Each structure stands twice: as C-alpha cells, then as structure tokens.
Amino acid sequence: MARDTAYLQVADALRARILAGEWPVGTRLPSRARFSEEYAVGQSVSQRAMELLIIEGFLEGRAGSGTYVRTPRKRMRVMRSRLRRLSGAGGRDGKGESWESHSKARTPAPERIAARLAIAPDDPCVVTTYEFLAEGRPIEICESWEPMAITDRTPVVLPEMGPLKGAGVIERMREIGVEVTSAVEIPRPARATQQQANLLGLSVGDLITQIERTHYARDGRPVETADIMVADRRAESAYEITFGT
Known part of the structure; x- marks a missing residue:
C-alpha cells in the first residue's frame, strides 16, 4: 500500500467488516498487531486506521481494556x-x-x-x-x-x-x-x-x-x-x- 494512504485503506476494510456484522456492537477488536500482520502494514498504520474509526464513531477506546465496536453515531x-x-x-x-x-x-x-x-x-x-x-x-x-x-x-x-x-x-x-x-x-x-x-x-x-x-x-x-x-x-x-x- 502507498505510505500516505495505507491507513485509509485499512480503515475502509475494517469499516466494511464492522458494517457487515463481523464484530457486533460491544465486541472487543483484535489487537493492532494482529491487523498489522493481516494487512501487511506497520503498527502505526493500524493505529491511525483505528483512530480514524474512533473519530467517525464506529469504535471506542477503553483505557486499559482495548478497542470496542460501538453503535455508529448519526452525523x-x-x-x-x-x-x-x-x-x-x-x-x-x-x-x-x-x-x-x-x-x-x-x-x-x-x-x-x-x-x-x-x-x-x-x-x-x-x-x-x-x-x-x-x-x-x-x-x-x-x-x-x-x-x-x-x-x-x-x-x-x-x-x-x-x-x-x-x-x-x-x-x-x-x-x-x-x-x-x-x-x-x-x-x-x-x-x-x-x-x-x-x-x-x-x-x-x-x-x-x-x-x-x-x-x-x-x-x-x-x-x-x-x-x-x-x-x-x-x-x-x-x-x-x-x-x-
């Protein structure tokens, strides 16, 4: 993946999987290391992708626990x-x-x-x-x-x-x-x-x-x-x- 757009492509893939119901609301997502391996990117790329989905309202981070799927916000x-x-x-x-x-x-x-x-x-x-x-x-x-x-x-x-x-x-x-x-x-x-x-x-x-x-x-x-x-x-x-x- 191109360096500048890799995190966007990972975010698109994760968003599609969330919308398809692979991880229901309340589910804890796999680690960023797991996604880095799956998509052949660095962990910083996976982190940026997950941060984008947090901003968009698909995910929420819980201190000391991990990242979870949440009900998407209506904008x-x-x-x-x-x-x-x-x-x-x-x-x-x-x-x-x-x-x-x-x-x-x-x-x-x-x-x-x-x-x-x-x-x-x-x-x-x-x-x-x-x-x-x-x-x-x-x-x-x-x-x-x-x-x-x-x-x-x-x-x-x-x-x-x-x-x-x-x-x-x-x-x-x-x-x-x-x-x-x-x-x-x-x-x-x-x-x-x-x-x-x-x-x-x-x-x-x-x-x-x-x-x-x-x-x-x-x-x-x-x-x-x-x-x-x-x-x-x-x-x-x-x-x-x-x-x-």
Missing part, C-alpha cells in the same frame, strides 16, 4: 449553499435545532480579521458569535465580523436587532444599498484546541472542520468575514453547487 448534514446564505442563521432551524447569538459593536479588528476585510487593524467592527445547537448540543460555532464603516448608523448595524433581525448578510447589506455578489469559503480540517473544545463540548484534539468565509460586494469590497467551527463527530458540511440561471 447531521449541514448544507452550505447560496440558499442557505440567503436565508441566514434562522433559516437552518429544524426539529430540535436552534440558534443562539450575541453581538458586540465597536470591537477593534485584530490583524488577521483586518487583512481579510481590507481595513486597518483596530478599525471598529461588529462581531457576532452564533452557536448552532441540535438536541441541546453545540454543532457549529460562527464568529462573524462586519466593518462598522459600512453599517454604522444604519438599521442593520446589529444582525440580531432591527427590522431584519436574524436575516443573512445579503439581505441586510441590500437594505443599505450594498449588493453582495459572492462569498468564498475555505474549509480546513483541524484538531480542537482547549478553547474550541470548551465551546463545542468536545475533547482536546477531537477532529473539527474550520471554515474561513468572506462575503464580497459587487465592487470587490469584503463586507463580512467569519471563522466557523464544526464538530466533526456531530456534523458534516456539504456544499451545494447549482448550474444554470
């Missing part, structure tokens, strides 16, 4: 599309799902945010933190920044207040004559830091998806940027691509 699919962006946070709510948000005006932009918004460091922004909950558990955390040079002294300066309370960036900006025509999202896999783990109710080192998002006006100005964290064990991000007019 929510969070659609990321133009329609979702148009509908805003409130448009994603479903049964057992809710949003909580909090905004703070006149927050100085840190350098990384200023660079993404093409403004000077410490320029005042409105920062809004959104928490998406499903069955009472945090699924996604979003920290959104908007330059107050665009929204100050307008009815939409605070996303959670005013006539367009809960609306998305596109509708709110349109209300003040700014036409948003595009958004760029950059997803990256990561391991949860202590702060991220606390926010998402995870363990340090758990897999998360980090998404850097920026909305742009027709003239190319960035009008909003956000850092989004998704708890991988609870949800997957899916991108909808539409064609035609």
Whole structure:
C-alpha cells in the first residue's frame, strides 16, 4: 500500500467488516498487531486506521481494556449553499435545532480579521458569535465580523436587532444599498484546541472542520468575514453547487 494512504485503506476494510456484522456492537477488536500482520502494514498504520474509526464513531477506546465496536453515531448534514446564505442563521432551524447569538459593536479588528476585510487593524467592527445547537448540543460555532464603516448608523448595524433581525448578510447589506455578489469559503480540517473544545463540548484534539468565509460586494469590497467551527463527530458540511440561471 502507498505510505500516505495505507491507513485509509485499512480503515475502509475494517469499516466494511464492522458494517457487515463481523464484530457486533460491544465486541472487543483484535489487537493492532494482529491487523498489522493481516494487512501487511506497520503498527502505526493500524493505529491511525483505528483512530480514524474512533473519530467517525464506529469504535471506542477503553483505557486499559482495548478497542470496542460501538453503535455508529448519526452525523447531521449541514448544507452550505447560496440558499442557505440567503436565508441566514434562522433559516437552518429544524426539529430540535436552534440558534443562539450575541453581538458586540465597536470591537477593534485584530490583524488577521483586518487583512481579510481590507481595513486597518483596530478599525471598529461588529462581531457576532452564533452557536448552532441540535438536541441541546453545540454543532457549529460562527464568529462573524462586519466593518462598522459600512453599517454604522444604519438599521442593520446589529444582525440580531432591527427590522431584519436574524436575516443573512445579503439581505441586510441590500437594505443599505450594498449588493453582495459572492462569498468564498475555505474549509480546513483541524484538531480542537482547549478553547474550541470548551465551546463545542468536545475533547482536546477531537477532529473539527474550520471554515474561513468572506462575503464580497459587487465592487470587490469584503463586507463580512467569519471563522466557523464544526464538530466533526456531530456534523458534516456539504456544499451545494447549482448550474444554470
């Protein structure tokens, strides 16, 4: 097996055997040394494969006992599309799902945010933190920044207040004559830091998806940027691509 993909192939094989019922829920798996011999790979490869299946929810490790088959977790699919962006946070709510948000005006932009918004460091922004909950558990955390040079002294300066309370960036900006025509999202896999783990109710080192998002006006100005964290064990991000007019 190719070195970089060997653990993925072993994980695929073990996942298929679990789904086929070879090891029922609650069964202790053979040792990684056994799998290393069976698949002709090093023990580190077997370990990575089993760790991946633990992250995916097929296995669980028990300290001092071994690795056991568990009931697979159900992961929510969070659609990321133009329609979702148009509908805003409130448009994603479903049964057992809710949003909580909090905004703070006149927050100085840190350098990384200023660079993404093409403004000077410490320029005042409105920062809004959104928490998406499903069955009472945090699924996604979003920290959104908007330059107050665009929204100050307008009815939409605070996303959670005013006539367009809960609306998305596109509708709110349109209300003040700014036409948003595009958004760029950059997803990256990561391991949860202590702060991220606390926010998402995870363990340090758990897999998360980090998404850097920026909305742009027709003239190319960035009008909003956000850092989004998704708890991988609870949800997957899916991108909808539409064609035609």
